[in-house]
Amino acid sequence: MKVESRKVVPAVGRRVSNVATIPPRYLLWLNWPIGAFRLDARSLAVFKECVTTGQITVVRSERAFLKALPSATHAIVWEFRKEWFARAMKLRVLATPSAGRELLPTDAEMPPGIVRVNGAFHGQIMSETVIACLFAHARGLYRAYDFQRKGTIWPRAALSPFCSLVSGTKAVILGYGKIGHAVGAKLEALGVSVVGIRRANIADLKPTLRTADWLIVVLPSDTGTDNIVDASVLRAMKRSAVLVNIGRGNAVDEEALAAALRARRIAAAYLDVFKREPLTKASPLAADIPGLVRLPHASAFAPDYLPLFFRELQKGGWLA
Numbered sequence: 001m002k003v004e005s006r007k008v009v010p011a012v013g014r015r016v017s018n019v020a021t022i023p024p025r026y027l028l029w030l031n032w033p034i035g036a037f038r039l040d041a042r043s044l045a046v047f048k049e050c051v052t053t054g055q056i057t058v059v060r061s062e063r064a065f066l067k068a069l070p071s072a073t074h075a076i077v078w079e080f081r082k083e084w085f086a087r088a089m090k091l092r093v094l095a096t097p098s099a100g101r102e103l104l105p106t107d108a109e110m111p112p113g114i115v116r117v118n119g120a121f122h123g124q125i126m127s128e129t130v131i132a133c134l135f136a137h138a139r140g141l142y143r144a145y146d147f148q149r150k151g152t153i154w155p156r157a158a159l160s161p162f163c164s165l166v167s168g169t170k171a172v173i174l175g176y177g178k179i180g181h182a183v184g185a186k187l188e189a190l191g192v193s194v195v196g197i198r199r200a201n202i203a204d205l206k207p208t209l210r211t212a213d214w215l216i217v218v219l220p221s222d223t224g225t226d227n228i229v230d231a232s233v234l235r236a237m238k239r240s241a242v243l244v245n246i247g248r249g250n251a252v253d254e255e256a257l258a259a260a261l262r263a264r265r266i267a268a269a270y271l272d273v274f275k276r277e278p279l280t281k282a283s284p285l286a287a288d289i290p291g292l293v294r295l296p297h298a299s300a301f302a303p304d305y306l307p308l309f310f311r312e313l314q315k316g317g318w319l320a
Contacts, residue, residue: 022090024054024320027072029065030097036301037078037097043306050314074319079103085111093117093318097309099179100248101222117318121308122300123182126246129299130183130216131190133244133270138166142268142293167191172208174229175218175247183216183246199223206236214242221248231256234266242268246299249274258284261291268292272299 028047030039044058057072059065066087069075074093082105085091095117096104104116136142140163147155169192173180176196184194195208209215215237219225229243230253237243243266245252254275260266268291277297279286285294302308313319 022073024051024073025071026051026054026056026074026076027065027068028056028058029077030306031060032078036303036305039306043310046307047310050310051319053320080105082109088114095313095318097306100220117313117316119309119312120178121312123179124308125302125305126179126299127183127186129246129272130244131186134166134214137242137268137270138164169193169213170195170211171214171216172197172205172212173216173218174205175220177218180218183218206233209233209236209241210238212237212241214244217243217245217247217251219247219251221250225251227251227253229253231260234260237266239265240267242266242270244270246272249277255284258289261289271295273297
């Protein structure tokens with residue numbers, strides 16, 4: 001359903017009464033410091049292919065965004081402050097590529113007549129990051145690199161015990177939403193048995209972990225998930241098991257994880273996210289702990305990031 005056909009209820013005293021009949025005016029402010037998330041000429045060309053009518057305005061600063069906001073019907077941004085709604089008299093769609101909900105106003109703060117849209121395409125990219133972690137671990141790539149750094153030129157016999165198959169293993173996915181399902185689908189295609197854990201079956205987490213080879217965490221930060229992966233959960237894992245976290249860092253008790261890795265209570269941890277970002281030396285996970293591999297919140301990096309989002313907006317009927 002196209003946005004123009006939706007019934008829009010304007011906020012009293014602020015929004016125009018005929019907002020649904022105004023031709024679309026798209027305001028794009030996607031000037032993120034990370035190159036993979038920044039609007040470039042290629043991504044803009046994809047956006048233009050996705051719209052059939054209307055005016056497109058691209059801005060590079062907050063000042064320019066606020067100046068153009070009063071005439072915009074669609075704002076596509078990384079972040080938006082609730083006080084800016086006072087300027088957004090014609091706005092009907094507020095969209096962000098982010099899957100996380102912390103960059104936009106909450107549901108309670110959204111004025112009537114404005115629909116918030118978060119990106120839901122991330123699983124296509126992030127699932128490949130998970131697959132890379134699993135294969136790098138199972139096929140001994142990180143262990144081979146460790147030998148290389150230590151000057152061992154031909155560690156053939158030493159590497160052999162660290163190589164296994166991904167096919168036939170079992171993965172527990174904690175946070176079985178859209179991204180979790182995308183990860184699960186990729187794993188099942190590779191012959192991995194998948195168990196999805198959501199709020200409704202959270203009691204199954206520890207019993208299921210006792211026979212699992214991988215714990216993959218894909219949890220958001222806004223649903224009471226603080227330290228859900230604590231020392232007791234880590235103790236429930238096999239010593240050969242591996243933790244992968246691509247959700248949010250608040251879900252993992254970092255001190256407990258550091259202790260578990262040092263004690264070889266679990267085999268490894270591949271972490272893309274941390275409680276405080278950017279990571280500093282104050283974190284218990286900042287040290288070079290055996291079995292720990294860190295990414296700087298990069299599991300969704302890809303040149304197709306924004307094009308995937310724009311096509312998702314088009315498919316969902318949010319663009320004219």
